[in-house]
Amino acid sequence: MNxxxxxxxxxxxxxxxxxxxxxxxxxxxxxxxxxxxxxxxSYEINIIYKISSPLGDEKVISETEKYFPKTVIGLIQKNSNLDNSLEFKQVLKTEFINAFVDSDNNHFAYDNIIDEDGNVNMEKLNLAFEQEWQYYLQGIYGICTLNATGAEIAKKEIAVKRLIEFNKKHGENKLSDNDKETLRVLNNEFNEVSNLFAPYQRATSSRGKYLDKILRLNSLNEWIKN
Incomplete structure (x- = not known):
């Protein structure tokens, strides 16, 4: 099997x-x-069947299989009796905002999200969530997070932005022991919330671009999650 x-x-x-x-x-x-x-x-697999016979005829049949993250089973049980999405959306939003505000590293995520007084700009954070909500509905977070919770969405955003910053600073150089320890922490934080991605998309994913690449460059292949 592929x-x-x-x-x-x-x-x-x-x-x-x-x-x-x-x-x-x-x-x-x-x-x-x-x-x-x-x-x-989160994924669709398009399948084409070609039927032929000794009579010289043939028929082509196509079908699409749709795949969801397994956490959706629990969501169906929870949400089937809800009249609309407002309650469901609010739960996800509360998880997202609490995880983001509570993080000591939230200044890495989203442009200008921290005001001059050092507090999170809630208006900008609410707008950020609305965009994340659309990504969530599209099935994107079923691909790139482990459980597609609001907390994981916030934590992944922070983890990715921290990795991007680290790569900007160290990506082309061999890491010192102290830098390797920092990368180990970043690796663990990313893995706590982030999925593996399908093999065909991994190299271009946040995992492939910002983590796998720098780990290989520094011969830290044993840290790569497979």
Missing amino acids: VDIKYIKENFIESNELCRVSRISKQELEELIANELLPNS
């Missing part, structure tokens, strides 16, 4: 199986997504 398909099938759940496990219909699944009570699928 490594990318293997990764997706092992780590995500196909929509038909999701419906079976959650005891809902395909229509109910689509309604939950349309009502913003569930994120969209």
Whole structure:
């Protein structure tokens, strides 16, 4: 089996199986997504079958399999009885804001998010969440975070921006022992909330660009999460 398909099938759940496990219909699944009570699928696999026979005929059939993060099973159980997405969205937003405000490193994330008095600009943070909410609904955080919680979304943003800053400063140079220790901490923080990504997309992902690359450059391959 192709490594990318293997990764997706092992780590995500196909929509038909999701419906079976959650005891809902395909229509109910689509309604939950349309009502913003569930994120969209994170991966789609398009399959083409070509049927032929000794009679010289052939037929081409195509189908699409949609894959969701397995955490969606719990969301279906929680959200199926909600009338609209407001309550669900507020829970995610509260998790996001609390995790962001509580972080000692939040000044790394989002442009000019810290005011001159040293406090988080809540108006800008609310706007940042609205953008993250749209990414969430598209299924993006099912790809790049472990559980797609509001806290993980905030922590991943901070972790990525810290790695970008570290790479700007040290990316082309061999690291000192002190710098390696800093990178070890950053690696652990990133891994606490971030997914692996499918093999085909890993090199261009935040993990590939800002972590795998600098770890390999400094012969720290044992720190690379596989």
